[in-house]
Amino acid sequence: MRTPVQPDRPEGRGARRRRGARPAPRTSPRAKAAYLVVGAAVLAAGAPALVGALRAVRATDPETRARAASALQQHGALLVLCAVLAVGVVVYATRGVHGDDAADAADGRARDRGAQAAAAELAAVRAELAAAKESHVVERDSLLRERAALAERIGGLQASVQGTFVGLSRRTLGLVERQLSFIDELEAHEQEPGTLETLFRLDHLASCMRRHSENLLVLAGADHRGTRRANVPLIDVLRAAVGEIESYQRVVVSPDVPQVHVTGFASGDASHLLAELLENATSCSPPASEVQLTGRLLGTGDLLLVVRDEGIGISPPGRVDDLNARLADADPGPAPREALGLGMYVVARLAARHGVGVELRHRDRGLDAEVRLPARLLVGGTGSDAEGGAVGGGGAGAAAGGRAAGAGEAVGAMGAADGVAAGAGAGVGAGAGVGAGVGAGAVGGGGQAAPLPGTGGADGGRRTAAAEHGTPPGPGTDTGASDVRHGGAAPVRLGPQRSAPPFDGGGVRPSPPPFASARPAVAPRTGGWVRAEAGMLPRRRPGATVVGGAAGDPASAAGGGLIAGAAVHGAAPGDAVRGAAATGAVPGRTVAGHPAPVQVPAEYAGSGHTASGQSAPVHVAAEQVGSGPPASGHAAPVHVAAGPAVAEHTGSARPGSGHPAAGHPGTGPAALSTVPPARAAGGAAPAGAPAARTLAPQRGAGAGWSVPHAGATPAAGVRSVVAVPAQAERRGVDAREVRRLLGGLQQGSRDGRRAAAAEAATWDAKEQGAST
Amino acid sequence: MNSAQDHRDTISSLRWMLDNFTAEVPGVRSVVVVSVDGLPLLAAPPQSASAGEQLATVVSGIGGLTNGAADVMDAGRVKQTMVAMADGCLVVMQAGDGSLLGVLTEPDCDLSVAAYHMELFVGRVGHVLTPGLRGELTG
Numbered sequence: 001m002r003t004p005v006q007p008d009r010p011e012g013r014g015a016r017r018r019r020g021a022r023p024a025p026r027t028s029p030r031a032k033a034a035y036l037v038v039g040a041a042v043l044a045a046g047a048p049a050l051v052g053a054l055r056a057v058r059a060t061d062p063e064t065r066a067r068a069a070s071a072l073q074q075h076g077a078l079l080v081l082c083a084v085l086a087v088g089v090v091v092y093a094t095r096g097v098h099g100d101d102a103a104d105a106a107d108g109r110a111r112d113r114g115a116q117a118a119a120a121e122l123a124a125v126r127a128e129l130a131a132a133k134e135s136h137v138v139e140r141d142s143l144l145r146e147r148a149a150l151a152e153r154i155g156g157l158q159a160s161v162q163g164t165f166v167g168l169s170r171r172t173l174g175l176v177e178r179q180l181s182f183i184d185e186l187e188a189h190e191q192e193p194g195t196l197e198t199l200f201r202l203d204h205l206a207s208c209m210r211r212h213s214e215n216l217l218v219l220a221g222a223d224h225r226g227t228r229r230a231n232v233p234l235i236d237v238l239r240a241a242v243g244e245i246e247s248y249q250r251v252v253v254s255p256d257v258p259q260v261h262v263t264g265f266a267s268g269d270a271s272h273l274l275a276e277l278l279e280n281a282t283s284c285s286p287p288a289s290e291v292q293l294t295g296r297l298l299g300t301g302d303l304l305l306v307v308r309d310e311g312i313g314i315s316p317p318g319r320v321d322d323l324n325a326r327l328a329d330a331d332p333g334p335a336p337r338e339a340l341g342l343g344m345y346v347v348a349r350l351a352a353r354h355g356v357g358v359e360l361r362h363r364d365r366g367l368d369a370e371v372r373l374p375a376r377l378l379v380g381g382t383g384s385d386a387e388g389g390a391v392g393g394g395g396a397g398a399a400a401g402g403r404a405a406g407a408g409e410a411v412g413a414m415g416a417a418d419g420v421a422a423g424a425g426a427g428v429g430a431g432a433g434v435g436a437g438v439g440a441g442a443v444g445g446g447g448q449a450a451p452l453p454g455t456g457g458a459d460g461g462r463r464t465a466a467a468e469h470g471t472p473p474g475p476g477t478d479t480g481a482s483d484v485r486h487g488g489a490a491p492v493r494l495g496p497q498r499s500a501p502p503f504d505g506g507g508v509r510p511s512p513p514p515f516a517s518a519r520p521a522v523a524p525r526t527g528g529w530v531r532a533e534a535g536m537l538p539r540r541r542p543g544a545t546v547v548g549g550a551a552g553d554p555a556s557a558a559g560g561g562l563i564a565g566a567a568v569h570g571a572a573p574g575d576a577v578r579g580a581a582a583t584g585a586v587p588g589r590t591v592a593g594h595p596a597p598v599q600v601p602a603e604y605a606g607s608g609h610t611a612s613g614q615s616a617p618v619h620v621a622a623e624q625v626g627s628g629p630p631a632s633g634h635a636a637p638v639h640v641a642a643g644p645a646v647a648e649h650t651g652s653a654r655p656g657s658g659h660p661a662a663g664h665p666g667t668g669p670a671a672l673s674t675v676p677p678a679r680a681a682g683g684a685a686p687a688g689a690p691a692a693r694t695l696a697p698q699r700g701a702g703a704g705w706s707v708p709h710a711g712a713t714p715a716a717g718v719r720s721v722v723a724v725p726a727q728a729e730r731r732g733v734d735a736r737e738v739r740r741l742l743g744g745l746q747q748g749s750r751d752g753r754r755a756a757a758a759e760a761a762t763w764d765a766k767e768q769g770a771s772t
Numbered sequence: 773m774n775s776a777q778d779h780r781d782t783i784s785s786l787r788w789m790l791d792n793f794t795a796e797v798p799g800v801r802s803v804v805v806v807s808v809d810g811l812p813l814l815a816a817p818p819q820s821a822s823a824g825e826q827l828a829t830v831v832s833g834i835g836g837l838t839n840g841a842a843d844v845m846d847a848g849r850v851k852q853t854m855v856a857m858a859d860g861c862l863v864v865m866q867a868g869d870g871s872l873l874g875v876l877t878e879p880d881c882d883l884s885v886a887a888y889h890m891e892l893f894v895g896r897v898g899h900v901l902t903p904g905l906r907g908e909l910t911g
Contacts (some may be wrong), residue, residue, distance in 0.1 A: 748888075752891025
C-alpha cells in the first residue's frame with residue numbers, strides 16, 4: 001500500500017497546490033461533509049433493504065425463506081458494498097481534511113523558516129553594511145583630517161614661499177631704491193656727459209628692475225607702494241608708466257590727455273598697470289612700430305586710457321575674451337606658462353585693487369588695451385594744479401639739482417617777458433632741463449627758429465648736424481650751447497626718471513598745457529603726437545604757448561626729419577634715440593650697409609660733441625644698429641658690436657674714437673670676439689656688418705689675435721686696437737663637449753616643444769570654444 | 773583684407789620675429805628659414821644674396837640628407853640636426869611643412885636656449901609657412 005500512496009501524495013499536494021494557486025477553492029470542509037452525508041445516505045438506503053431481508057429470512061415459508069435468503073445475499077452484498085463505499089468516502093473525507101491541514105501547516109512552517117532565514121540574512125547584511133559604513137566614516141574622517149593637515153601644510157608652505165618671495169622682493173626693492181637714489185645723487189653731481197649718459201641708462205634699468213620686483217610683490221599678494229597723499233597729474237602717471245618699460249622710446253603719449261590728477265594712493269598702481277600693458281604692447285609689436293597711449297574723459301567722469309599697438313594681436317579672437325575674463329577676475333588663478341599670463345595677472349590684480357576696468361580689444365592690426373579709471377580715482381585738474389606745481393618745483397630741486405636749476409633760470413629769464421615765467425620755470429625745473437632746450441628755441445624767437453631745421457628736414461629726413469645737435473637755430477645758438485646739454489641730457493635721464501613721480505614724489509610736475517593747440521603743425525612723422533621719450537616735453541603753462549609755438553614750428557618745418565624736430569624740441573637725445581631706433585632697425589633688417597641711419601650717431605660722435613644728450617643717441621643707436629631690433633639692455637657684445645657695425649656702414653664718416661662705445665672698458669674686447677673676425681680675415685664686409693659677422697671666414701689660427709679695431713676696414717678712421725685673448729682650447733672636439741651641446745640642445749628643444757604645444761593647445765581650445 | 777595684404781602682414785611679422793630671435797638669443801649669428809628645395813625665404817640678420825643662398829643650400833641639403841637617412845633607417849621624423857664645428861654650431865630644424873629653420877651660433881652659445889627659441893618659433897609660425905606664403909617670399 002505504501003508504494004502507491006507515496007507517489008500519490010506529492011501529486012495530490014501538488015494538485016491542491018496548483019488548484020490553490022488558482023482562484024478555485026480547495027476541497028473545503030463543506031465538501032468533505034457532503035461526502036460524509038453521501039456515505040450516510042448510502043448506508044441509510046441499504047439498511048432498510050437489509051432489515052427487510054432479515055425479516056423475510058425469519059419467515060417460516062421455506063420458499064419465501066429461500067427467496068429471502070437469496071435477496072438477503074444480494075442486499076447483503078449491496079449493503080457491504082455501500083458500507084465499504086461509505087467507509088471509503090468517510091475515510092477519504094476525513095483524511096483529506098486532515099491532510100490539507102497538515103500540508104498547510106507544513107507550508108506555513110516552511111514559510112516561517114524562509115522568512116526567518118531571510119530576516120537573518122538581512123540582519124547580517126545590515127550589520128555588514130553598518131560595519132562598512134562605520135569603517136568608511138572612520139576612513140573619511142581620517143582622510144578629512146589628512147586633507148586638513150595637508151591643506152594646512154600647503155598653506156604654510158605657500159605662506160612661507162610667499163613670505164620668501166615678499167621678503168626677497170622687498171629686499172631687492174630696497175636695494176634698487178637705494179641704487180636709484182644713489183644714481184640720482186651721482187647724476188646730480190656729474191658733469192661728464194659720457195658718465196652721465198651711462199648713469200641715465202643705469203637709472204632706467206634700475207627702474208625696470210624695480211617694476212619687476214614690484215610684480216613679484218603683486219604676485220605674492222603684498223602691497224608695496226605706500227599711500228601717498230599728494231595727487232599726481234595724469235600725465236605724470238603716464239610718463240612714469242612709460243619710464244618703467246624697456247622700450248620706452250617707442251611709446252607715444254597723446255598730447256591731449258585730460259588734465260586731471262590721479263589720487264595719490266592709486267597713482268603708483270595705475271602707472272604700474274599701464275607699464276605692464278605698455279610692456280606687453282611693445283614686446284608684441286614690431287620693433288619699429290609705435291605704441292600709442294591716449295586718454296580721454298568719458299561722460300560718466302571715468303577716464304579711459306588706451307594702449308594701442310600694431311603688433312601681432314591675439315590670434316584666435318576667442319582668446320581675447322578669455323583674457324578679458326581673466327582680467328576682470330579679481331583673483332585669477334596663478335598665471336600658467338606664458339610670460340604674457342604673468343603680466344596679465346599683475347594687471348588683473350592691480351585693476352581689481354582699485355576697481356579699474358581693463359579690457360583688450362582686437363583690432364584689424366594689433367590690439368587695444370583699454371583701461372578705465374573710475375571717477376573716484378580722479379581729481380579735477382584745476383584744484384590740484386597749484387599743489388602739483390609746488391611739488392614739481394621741489395621735486396625738480398631734489399632730482400635735478402643744480403643743472404635743472406640752471407636750466408630753469410635760463411628759461412625763467414626768457415619767459416619773464418610775458419609773465420609766464422612762473423609757469424615755464426616750474427615746468428622746466430620739473431622737466432629737468434628739457435624745457436631748457438625749448439627755452440633756447442624760444443630765445444631763438446618763434447618764427448625765426450623755423451628755417452634752419454626746415455632745411456634740415458628738406459633734404460629728405462637726413463638730419464643735419466645742426467639739427468641733430470638740437471642746437472637752436474640762429475640767435476639761439478649760443479644760449480643753446482649750454483642749454484642743449486641740459487636739454488639733451490634730460491630726456492635720457494628722464495626716461496627712467498619719469499617713473500619717479502608716483503613713487504617718491506620727486507618729480508611731480510605741473511600738468512601740461514594743451515599741446516595740440518600750442519603746436520598746430522607738428523612733424524608729420526609724429527603726426528600730432530608727442531614723443532614719450534621727449535617725456536620731458538616741456539611742461540608749459542597755457543601762458544607759455546609762445547614758447548611752445550617756437551619750439552613746435554621748427555619741428556614741423558623739419559618735415560620728415562623726426563630727429564631734427566625732436567632736437568629742436570630740446571628733447572634731442574630722447575628723440576634722436578627714437579629716431580635712431582627707428583632707422584637703426586632698417587639696416588639691421590632690410591638694407592645692409594644703409595649709410596643714412598647710422599650717420600646720425602656717427603656725426604654725433606664725430607663732432608666730438610660733449611653734450612651728454614648727444615652721446616646718448618650714439619650709444620643707443622649704435623646698439624640698435626648692431627642688434628637689429630632695438631631691444632635695449634643688451635649685453636656687452638652687442639653693445640660694441642654696434643661700434644664696428646657703425647664703422648662699416650659709414651666708412652670714414654666719423655672717427656671711431658668719438659664713439660663712446662669704443663672706449664667702453666670691458667665691452668670692447670667682448671664684442672670684438674664676435675664681430676671682427678670678418679675684419680681680421682680681411683673680408684671687406686661687402687654685405688655690411690651683419691653679413692660679415694655671419695659668414696665671414698673665421699679668425700685665423702693665431703693664438704691671441706690682435707685685431708686693429710678698424711684696421712682692415714678700408715675706410716677706417718682712427719680706432720683703437722684691442723687685443724683679445726686666444727681661445728686655443730676651443731680647437732678640437734671632445735666627447736664631453738658634444739654631449740654637453742647635445743644635452744643642451746635636447747633639453748632646450750624639449751622645453752620649447754612643450755611651450756609651443758601649450759600655446760597651440762590654448763589657441764585650439766579657444767578656437768573650439770569660439771566655434772561651439 | 774585680401775590675401776596679398778595678409779601675406780605681407782604675415783611676412784613682416786615673420787621678419788621681426790626672426791629679428792627678435794637673433795636679438796633675444798645670445799650667441800646666435802644668423803637665422804634662416806629656407807624651403808626644402810633650397811630657396812632662402814627669410815634671414816636675420818639680412819645677408820647678401822650669395823651668402824644667403826649658400827647658407828640656404830647648406831641648410832636644405834642637411835635637411836634633405838637627414839630626412840632621407842631617417843627614411844632609410846625607418847626611425848621617424850628628424851627632430852633636429854646639429855653640426856658642431858670648432859667655432860660654431862649649425863642647428864637645423866623642420867619648420868612647418870616644407871620649410872627648414874637653420875640657426876648658426878657662436879661656439880659658446882647656450883644651445884638649450886637656442887633650441888628652446890627655435891621650437892617656440894616653429895610652434896608659432898610653422899603653420900603659416902604655407903606654399904602660398906613661400907611663393908610670396910621667394911617671388
